[in-house]
Amino acid sequence: MNLKELKLRLLCQGVRIDPRSGIDLGRSGGAGPFGQYVTIEDQVINAPIWGDAKNSPFTLTYEDGLKIVWNDESVETEIPDKPRFYDLQTSDGTPMKFIALRHAADVLASTVYQKCIYWAVSKQCKFCAIQFSLESGDTILLKTGEQLGEVALAAVKYGDASHVTLTTGTPNERDYGAGMLSEACAGIKAASPLKVHVQLSPPEDFGYLDELANAGVDTIGLHMESADPEVLRNVCPAKAEIGFKRYYDAVEYSIGLFGENQVSSFLLAGLGEDLRTFTDACERLSSLGAVTYIVPFRPLPNTPLSESRMPSHEYLHNIYAKCGSIMNDYGVRPSKSKAGCVRCGACSLIQDYVRGEKN
Template identity: 35%
Template structure:
């Protein structure tokens, strides 16, 4: 099994971790229930904390006083992975006594990430909530703030660049009850950060009512934007994310086209969670439409997160992902889209998916 096949298999099955050594993160922005691990110089986010990982054929045994982890499949050693070093900025606090890691966290090995607003208008109503979402978990656990102020983000970002060589930043947000869908909060945050440090930043939000926000975000210093579909068929959208499904696919595509006109081809992306129930043909048909208009479809295996309504949802099959990736990779090539040309964001990082290997 090649390194990329192993990492894909680990992302689908998860990794059962022996003991508590080396574990810390749960909930929050981006890949919840995951841990960053490196193999052959490539860092991937691997599920280790969810229920599915407890049934994985893969087991991790971390070495004492070392950054090495031996991975076993059915008790046979198959690889040695490396744990990225704990970032030095985690040791700092603001003048108010707030730990920097409550404001922003390390993803992969060189990406700073934060959820600027740890609340969403849909999260407390079963009739509207996205069933896969864990936005409130780190807040309930006291590991983050409900709202990160622009000056706090700027302070942490500057330290992360200077102390840990952070290369890019991703700022996402829960959806507020405003027509801008969080774009204003993101705009204010980017302005403050860029005033302190020259760091490529991607923002992520739902399509705002007024597409003029795209230019405002760019003028503030944003280099790329993510607006996430998550599911591609109306069937799955209505079942898994009924509130978000009220924002039509037509609205998303209008927003995608408007954003591409501002940020450029390849600087607009969307997250697609493979394994929610969309079929392979449905996903491939959607990614074909996206790549044609210059949107990078960041397709990742869905990871059921503990504590959410989908915690017992079946994990995607390794063969399903291995069949998907080459097809989407071909579409990316056909439309000259490459994650290396993306200035910031999830596609640029690539740690939650093996798609990069097929571009």
């Protein structure tokens, strides 16, 4: 199996962790598609480990060194070292690992606001685990620009990070968190040279996107999650109420602020979507100069979708091949992204399917 196929299979089948390997399963709550990072031939892959991944044919084990084994095959792997800043505190005494985590090998990642108004009214996205790490005491509700600046400075000093991803729960339907993200970004920029990516739902008033640009944000993610209206209504009811039009308008507006390849939208594959809606959305985003960041759905513990199946690797390959070709036609270049998930690439294979990127 070549590396591209192995990465594809690991992203949608996950990996079982041999208890004898001594690997700590890490967090079981938080924002984003968390799992186990494994490095194979210098590529970091964020492999699912929960739910359906317990049936994976791949096992991470220790046999004369760390390996991933399946059938009668195996490959050597490594897991990224623990970042040095995890042992430090900010000047107000908060553990730095409560402020930000290190994703993959070099991404400083923080959920600036760890709650979401939709949870209180049962309208949260059904795959999301954002509030669980707050409930378990592993993080704090709101991270300030000053705290994030101190963590960024430490992460740069110890070589723990080279760019930043900031996400947020939705604190209100006015700015959707743009104010908090702007303050967070300004704090990081004042303290470090790191480029910053932010993720939020699009506010009605695009002046808030200007505010983000003025704070120094380099790249932005406006995540539709699914382009299939029925799936979106079922899985992300609050996002469905925003409507696709505002997403596309905000993407177009953001391209004017941040530039081509610096605006992205996550589309999850494997939620039961109609394939045509997927490729149509990719075409529309690509025509605007934005990156469609395709991520296979993964079940996270304690979420309404914790028992759902992950997509097959054949289905995922089909989507990547079709969307990679669309992005090629429009000249979209994920590798030009300056910061964030598209630059990181640990959760998606899109860079492997766009000509002139890795292949």
